[in-house]
Amino acid sequence: MTDPLPPLVTILDDEAAIREILTDALQEAGFRTRAFSRATEFEAALRTTTPDVALVDLSLPDRDGLTLVHRLALEQGAKVIIISGRAQVQDRITGLELGADDYVTKPFETAEVIARIRARLRKAPEKAQASTARFGEWIAHFDRFALERDGAETPFSQAESEVLRLFLESPKRLITRAHMQEALGGTAGDSFDRAMDVRISRLRTKLGEDPKNPRLIKTIYGAGYIFLGDVSWT
Known part of the structure; x- marks a missing residue:
């Protein structure tokens, strides 16, 4: 070989x-x-x-x-x-x-x-290989980088997919910045924090979230984030 x-x-x-x-x-x-x-x-x-x-x-x-x-x-x-x-x-x-x-x-x-x-280039864990996740009225298609609701699709980027997958793999659990850095292969510092803020903001927009009171991706100030939806993988 x-x-x-x-x-x-x-x-x-x-x-x-x-x-x-x-x-x-x-x-x-x-x-x-x-x-x-x-x-x-x-x-x-x-x-x-x-x-x-x-x-x-x-x-x-x-x-x-x-x-x-x-x-x-x-x-x-x-x-x-x-x-x-x-x-x-x-x-x-x-x-x-x-x-x-x-x-x-x-x-x-x-x-x-x-x-x-x-x-x-760090490899994602094996459990991350499932290609489709359902939560609420949404379906996330990781094989083609798209969010689907009522038959309409919204594309998301590779970078956004990594953050969304991290949330969907650990629903209703606190995800700290340190955990995000370790899981996503980031380099500690302002650049990584800014990248996460931007990606989470864009995901909230694509999910139709109220930025002042998001239903799914909650910010726990000083601690991290929690994804509140029920998730099933296929």
């Missing part, structure tokens, strides 16, 4: 020096890599290959990287880490809202990038 191929990490950045630094560091760490300087080249490659993790710069000469983040998260199912010189809070929020799993600002340490990639 042949050994499985190492995870494929794609690098999309118009700066040659950054592509070279990341390629060398990732290959030394045992990853396969493909690097691109233009969004059009990267999109052409996506027709035949889906990366395990995509590193995406936002400031590209031929396309805004945020549009690619949305496509990668919703259509390709890839894990996305934004690497950008844009340090503004709004850029971080927008990237996370569109489905990015993490956000690293330039300049960065390659060791940190590798650590974040490895965190995102």
Whole structure:
């Protein structure tokens, strides 16, 4: 039996020096890599290959990287880490809202990038392989990243699916930030906390929750979250 191929990490950045630094560091760490300087080249490659993790710069000469983040998260199912010189809070929020799993600002340490990639690639527990969960009037289809109610479907991203699955696997139990970090492979800090806040907010919106008084995903201030619905898996 042949050994499985190492995870494929794609690098999309118009700066040659950054592509070279990341390629060398990732290959030394045992990853396969493909690097691109233009969004059009990267999109052409996506027709035949889906990366395990995509590193995406936002400031590209031929396309805004945020549009690619949305496509990668919703259509390709890839894990996305934004690497950008844009340090503004709004850029971080927008990237996370569109489905990015993490956000690293330039300049960065390659060791940190590798650590974040490895965190995102941690395997989910075996019980997480069930593809459909029912709760209330909702059906969550994890095989096609969609929430269904009354025959209508609303898509959710790979990043949002991880948070929703975590809640649905542990209904009516407190889920702390530390538990979320351990389960989802996050890196402790403001970036992880912001990512969780954004994903939970988006899930509440898609579930039609009242942000001031959500019925399903309750915030326990200073402790974490509790999902209050009854859940069945198929």
